[in-house]
Amino acid sequence: MLKSRKKKEIPSDFNTNYDIFMRDCSVSYDGKTVVLKDVSLDLKKGEILGLIGGSGAGKSTCMRVMTGQVKPLKGFIRTANCDVFSQRSLLVQKIGYVPQLEYLSLYYDFSALDNCVFFGRNYQLGASTIKKRAREIMKILGFENESLLKKPVKYLSGGEKKRVSIAVGLVNTPQILFLDEPTTGLDPHLRISVLNFLQKINKEYGTTMVIVSHDLEVADYCTRVAILNFGELVGFGKPKVLVESLPSNGQMLFAKFNQIDIRTDPGRIKEIEGVENVLLAGRNKLKVFVSDISNITPILSKISDLNLELKSFTIDSATFLDYFRIRGKSLETKEFAKKEK
Amino acid sequence: MSENVIKSMKSRRSRIASLIRKELSTLFKDKISMFILFIIPVVMIVTVGAGEVAATEYIDVDVWVIDFDNTYDSNRLIESLRKNVTVTSNWDVQDQYTAEEFLDKAKETLPTTLIAAYIIIPEGFGYNLTEYGKTSLEVHVDSIDFISALAAELLIQLGLVQFQLESFSVEAEIFYFPEMQPELSFSNLLQAGAPSIVSIVLFATANLVATQSVVGDIPLKRLLTTPLYRSEVVVAKNLAYSIVAVFQIIISLGLLKAFNVPIYGLFIDVFLILWLCSMTGISLGVLFSTVSKTRLQAAQMFLFGFMIMLIITLMVRSPFVLPFLPLEQTQVAFSNVAYRGMSLLQIIDRILYLILDTAIFFTINIIYLRRKKEFV
Ligand SMILES: Nc1ncnc2c1ncn2[C@@H]1O[C@H](COP(=O)(O)OP(=O)(O)OP(=O)(O)O)[C@@H](O)[C@H]1O
Ligand SMILES: [Mg+2]
Numbered sequence: 087m088l089k090s091r092k093k094k095e096i097p098s099d100f101n102t103n104y105d106i107f108m109r110d111c112s113v114s115y116d117g118k119t120v121v122l123k124d125v126s127l128d129l130k131k132g133e134i135l136g137l138i139g140g141s142g143a144g145k146s147t148c149m150r151v152m153t154g155q156v157k158p159l160k161g162f163i164r165t166a167n168c169d170v171f172s173q174r175s176l177l178v179q180k181i182g183y184v185p186q187l188e189y190l191s192l193y194y195d196f197s198a199l200d201n202c203v204f205f206g207r208n209y210q211l212g213a214s215t216i217k218k219r220a221r222e223i224m225k226i227l228g229f230e231n232e233s234l235l236k237k238p239v240k241y242l243s244g245g246e247k248k249r250v251s252i253a254v255g256l257v258n259t260p261q262i263l264f265l266d267e268p269t270t271g272l273d274p275h276l277r278i279s280v281l282n283f284l285q286k287i288n289k290e291y292g293t294t295m296v297i298v299s300h301d302l303e304v305a306d307y308c309t310r311v312a313i314l315n316f317g318e319l320v321g322f323g324k325p326k327v328l329v330e331s332l333p334s335n336g337q338m339l340f341a342k343f344n345q346i347d348i349r350t351d352p353g354r355i356k357e358i359e360g361v362e363n364v365l366l367a368g369r370n371k372l373k374v375f376v377s378d379i380s381n382i383t384p385i386l387s388k389i390s391d392l393n394l395e396l397k398s399f400t401i402d403s404a405t406f407l408d409y410f411r412i413r414g415k416s417l418e419t420k421e422f423a424k425k426e427k
Numbered sequence: 428m429s430e431n432v433i434k435s436m437k438s439r440r441s442r443i444a445s446l447i448r449k450e451l452s453t454l455f456k457d458k459i460s461m462f463i464l465f466i467i468p469v470v471m472i473v474t475v476g477a478g479e480v481a482a483t484e485y486i487d488v489d490v491w492v493i494d495f496d497n498t499y500d501s502n503r504l505i506e507s508l509r510k511n512v513t514v515t516s517n518w519d520v521q522d523q524y525t526a527e528e529f530l531d532k533a534k535e536t537l538p539t540t541l542i543a544a545y546i547i548i549p550e551g552f553g554y555n556l557t558e559y560g561k562t563s564l565e566v567h568v569d570s571i572d573f574i575s576a577l578a579a580e581l582l583i584q585l586g587l588v589q590f591q592l593e594s595f596s597v598e599a600e601i602f603y604f605p606e607m608q609p610e611l612s613f614s615n616l617l618q619a620g621a622p623s624i625v626s627i628v629l630f631a632t633a634n635l636v637a638t639q640s641v642v643g644d645i646p647l648k649r650l651l652t653t654p655l656y657r658s659e660v661v662v663a664k665n666l667a668y669s670i671v672a673v674f675q676i677i678i679s680l681g682l683l684k685a686f687n688v689p690i691y692g693l694f695i696d697v698f699l700i701l702w703l704c705s706m707t708g709i710s711l712g713v714l715f716s717t718v719s720k721t722r723l724q725a726a727q728m729f730l731f732g733f734m735i736m737l738i739i740t741l742m743v744r745s746p747f748v749l750p751f752l753p754l755e756q757t758q759v760a761f762s763n764v765a766y767r768g769m770s771l772l773q774i775i776d777r778i779l780y781l782i783l784d785t786a787i788f789f790t791i792n793i794i795y796l797r798r799k800k801e802f803v
Contacts, residue, residue, distance in 0.1 A: 153652060175654060183652040191649040193449075195456050207445035208653040210438050258653070 095162075102167050104128050105262050105294040106135065106152055111161030113147050113317075122147050122158070123317045129310060131261075134288055134295045136304045138410065139314035145298040146186060146266055148314060152296060153183055153264055166261050179209065182260035186267045186298075188247040191254075194240040198224070198250040201239060206257040216257055223253045226290065227283045245276040249283070256287065262294040263287075269301050281307045305406040313413060321413045329409045333362040334379035336409075340402040343370045344395040351394060358388045363412050370397075373408060442655050443663045450640070450667035460636045464671060468628045468679055475624050476617035476686035488579050491545040492516040493530045498553030504564075507590035508546070511582040537567060543579035544568045581620060621688045621765070625679050626757035629701055630708040631733055633672055637712025638725040640664045641796075657796045664713050665706075665789060672705035691768030699771070700760045703781035707753035710788035717796050750780040757781065 097109050106129040113122035122144045129135045137145045150156040151163055154170030154177060163170055168177040185191040192201050199217055206216035224235060227249040234242065239250055248268060255263055268284065269277040285307050287293055297304055305311050305325045313321040321328055329336040346352075352364040352372060363375040376385055379401060389396060454460055490512045494501045497518075508514050517529040524532060533545035547565040555562040568579055617624065641647065641664065651657065676698055683690070690697055715732065719725040740752045749755055760777035763769040771778060 155652065178652060178654045181652075183649065185649055189645075191646050193453070193646055195453070200452075204445070204449045205650065205653055208442050208650070208655045210441060 097162055100162075100164065103130055104164065105131050105133070105166055106296065107162070107164040108152065109162040111148075111151050111158040111163055113144070113151060113156055113158050115147075115156075120159075121317050122151065122314075124161070125151075125312075125314075125317075125319045127310075127312050127319065127322050129294060129296070131294055132288070132292045133309040134285075134297065134307060136308035136311040137296060137298045137314065138300065138302065138304065138311060140300060142316075143314040144317040145300075145314055147317075148312075149264055149266060149296060149298055153177075153181060179258065180261040182255035182258060182263045184251050184255035184263065184265045184268060186270070188239075188244075188251050192239050192247065192251055195238050197236045197238055198229075198242075198253065199235050201250060201254050202257045205254045209258040211258070219257060219259070220253055223256050223287070224249070226286050227253060228279065229253075245272050245280070248272065248276075248280060252280075252284070256291075256293070259291065260293065262296065264296045264298075266298045267300070268297060269299055269304065277301060277303065302407050302410055305410075311406070313410065321409070325406050325409075328413075329404050329406055332404050332409055332412060333375045333377050336404040337379045337401055338404050338408070339374040339376060339379070339382060339385070339399055340367065341372050341374055341389070341399040342397040343372070344397050346370050346372070346394060351392070354392055355389060355394075358385060360385050365408055365411055373402075373404070375404070375412070438654070439656075439659060443659050443666070446650075446655065446660065446663035447667045447670070450664060451670065453644075454636075454667070454671060460639070463632050463636050464675055465678065467632055468675060469682065471628050472617065472624060472679060472682045472686075475620055476682065488512040488544075488582050489542045490514050490579065490583065491529070491533045491536070491542050492548065493526055493533060493545065494518065494548045495526055495550045496548045496552040500553035500556050501548045504548065504552075504587070504590045508583065508586035511586045512543075512579070533567075544583060546583065581616065617683070617686045618688050621683055622758040622761040623754075625683065625701065626704050626754055626761060627737075629672070629675060629679065629705050630754055630757070631729075632675070632708075633668060633705045634708035634712040634715075634733065635726070635729045636671075637664070637668050637709045638715045638719070638729045639722055640668065640713050641716035642719050642722055642725045643716070657799075658793045661713065661717075661789065661793045661796055664716075665710055668709040668713070669702070669706055672702060672709065676701045676705065688765070690765045692764035692770065696764045696771050697761060700757060700764060700774075700778070700781075703778065703785070704753055704757035706785045707781055707788070710785045710792065714788045714792040714795070717792050717799070751784060753781055753784050756784075 097107075100107050100109075106127070108128065109126045110124045111122060111126075112120055112124055114120045125144075125148060127135070137148055139145050147156060151158050152165050152170070154163075154165070154174055157171065165177060166180040168174075168180065170177055193204060196204070199220055202220035203213050203216050206219075207213070211219075221235070224230065229235070229246070229249055234246060239247060242250065252265065252268060255265070265284070269280055272280060281304065284295060284297070288295055297308065308325060310323065311321070311325050311328060312319055321331075323331075332338070343351075348366055352366060355361060355372065355374060356364045360376050360378065361374060362377055365373040365375075367373045374385070376382060382401075386396070386399070488511075490508065492505055492508065492514055494505065494516055505514055505516050517524065517526045520529060530545075530547065533542070536542050537545060545567050547567070549564060552562050552564060566580070566583055641660070647660065651660070679701070680694070680698065711732065712729065715728040716725050719728055736752060736754060739748055740755045756777045760774045760781075763774050763777075764771070
């Protein structure tokens with residue numbers, strides 16, 4: 087079990103433009119089950135990274151590696167150009183961290199401003215500086231009502247708490263902000279508005295962000311997306327590039343049928359030669375990914391051979407959701423289960 | 428370089444100060460903690476202070492005395508004891524038993540709880556008293572029956588104290604075995620019981636509240652992702668509670684004054700002793716809080732820790748464990764300063780033991796927290 091104390095080698099492709107640089111990191115909490123396997127990803131200054139995956143996929147763990155809260159078994163990790171362990175005191179000055187659960191990460195009996203002060207004081211900031219800054223951030227977060235800022239956090243709504251927590255994470259003007267599921271548990275409206283706020287902050291302060299989520303809409307706000315599946319990185323890159331990595335550069339056949347059996351027909355269509363993937367896209371609608379979209383006539387004829395009545399079809403671009411459903415296998419089944427309900 | 432050191436020390440101080448402020452505001456908002464820290468001690472002290480005659484009237488304590496001395500002094504001691512407890516001496520039963528037989532009988536009877544204690548007045552008791560002004564005697568108490576043991580000790584002490592008053596000036600020094608301190612006249616139970624009551628109450632309340640300090644501070648995990656160090660957490664928590672302890676002690680001392688508990692030594696010395704007592708409770712409490720996983724577990728640790736400490740204090744009076752029993756050290760230091768007017772220098776060993784205990788708990792705490800994996 088003895089590991090060599092040899093100084094870690096710096097990968098040749100590392101340079102200081104990266105705010106996050108992770109290579110071949112593996113994590114195990116108990117020494118037996120590996121919850122993160124050889125994950126490599128990187129992020130340049132000012133970018134937004136979405137860490138997406140199902141429950142237990144290792145998203146939070148991956149983030150904890152970046153913040154130095156968890157020591158990987160192996161691999162190389164630099165955050166904000168700091169060694170996350172030996173330069174911890176420098177690192178914590180440069181990052182902000184918004185944990186997954188508010189009730190575990192805010193002082194509920196105290197107001198938003200008090201919370202900002204408790205956390206901000208650790209960065210050598212005076213109370214008035216912190217409060218001024220907190221108000222500024224809260225304004226961007228759509229939180230201008232003074233009475234909301236002074237109410238004990240426990241009396242705020244879920245969405246308000248989330249935003250307080252985000253504000254606390256931003257109080258030190260971090261170079262990198264880590265957000266663990268900032269949109270979970272919010273209504274669709276709030277989800278979008280929180281993401282909009284984050285994007286605003288990213289623009290305003292140039293803050294690099296890492297957002298953990300299992301809401302796929304996060305991808306629309308990210309410059310880079312990493313998909314984790316049971317601890318393995320199954321996709322990493324710009325959302326557009328990822329989508330274009332699908333068959334036929336992400337172009338697919340969007341087909342409407344008169345009547346299909348969702349249990350059997352998608353499978354039957356997938357058997358057809360030249361068809362790579364079939365996704366359910368609503369009632370009697372399928373998205374058919376083929377290896378060569380410029381030559382779909384043979385496929386259409388084979389579909390009619392299956393006694394399926396095609397009402398209409400178009401060639402359409404795949405979305406990130408489509409990509410995720412194809413590449414993040416574990417979630418696909420969940421999506422199906424949800425839809426069938 | 429040195430500028431950096433100064434800068435980092437300054438920032439360390441400001442982080443600790445900020446955490447103390449946070450800790451205090453949390454504490455003052457927490458009604459249960461406030462109740463434990465301020466209401467319970469007041470109620471306890473006032474109850475004991477008001478309980479003057481009640482206890483002596485209602486508790487019937489049987490004590491046997493085996494007098495091997497048979498002098499004027501030993502007889503006078505027995506008479507003094509009779510004022511507070513029911514005494515049967517070997518002279519009362521000399522038709523049936525010799526002194527030795529009566530002693531054997533006492534040894535057999537004590538565990539049956541028919542008697543609460545037996546006292547041996549050794550040969551030379553009176554001689555030593557007149558010749559050297561110091562003497563000794565043995566009080567054997569049945570420590571298993573907790574309540575009557577405490578009652579017996581208290582009542583026997585009252586008798587002993589009256590005996591002393593009749594024979595000597597207040598300054599006269601008398602050492603008893605196993606323990607016996609006051610040399611004054613007491614008009615209420617608090618005046619005799621202050622050292623034990625106050626030290627127990629201060630230690631226990633501070634200890635109990637401090638057991639929740641780390642385990643109950645759930646967002647602490649997030650605070651540790653800021654430039655705050657774990658060792659700073661331990662320092663700040665201990666300091667915050669020690670500030671609260673100051674208020675507790677001031678209130679307690681005020682009550683002692685109100686009930687006319689005599690303090691012959693310096694007030695500030697008594698204050699210091701009590702503050703050190705609180706500190707041992709606090710540092711132990713914060714340690715419990717660091718090692719436990721839930722609030723309940725931390726509270727249980729307090730309970731078990733406190734019971735074990737009380738039992739050891741009463742039963743295992745070995746010189747090897749006594750230094751590590753803050754309650755014992757505080758009681759002795761308190762009564763020596765308050766009742767005997769001793770100076771801090773005369774009880775410096777007790778003071779050092781209390782500081783040592785605090786330092787031990789504190790150090791273990793820092794080491795443990797720094798290694799605790801969960802927070803990494
Ligand atoms: N502190 C820990 N000790 C032991 N195992 C842990 C710990 N934290 C996480 N795990 C395990 O590691 C795996 C990955 O957990 P992680 O929290 O990274 O998942 P996640 O992708 O963030 O999931 P979720 O979306 O539910 O938050 C899980 O199987 C989990 O049980
Ligand atoms: Mg998570």
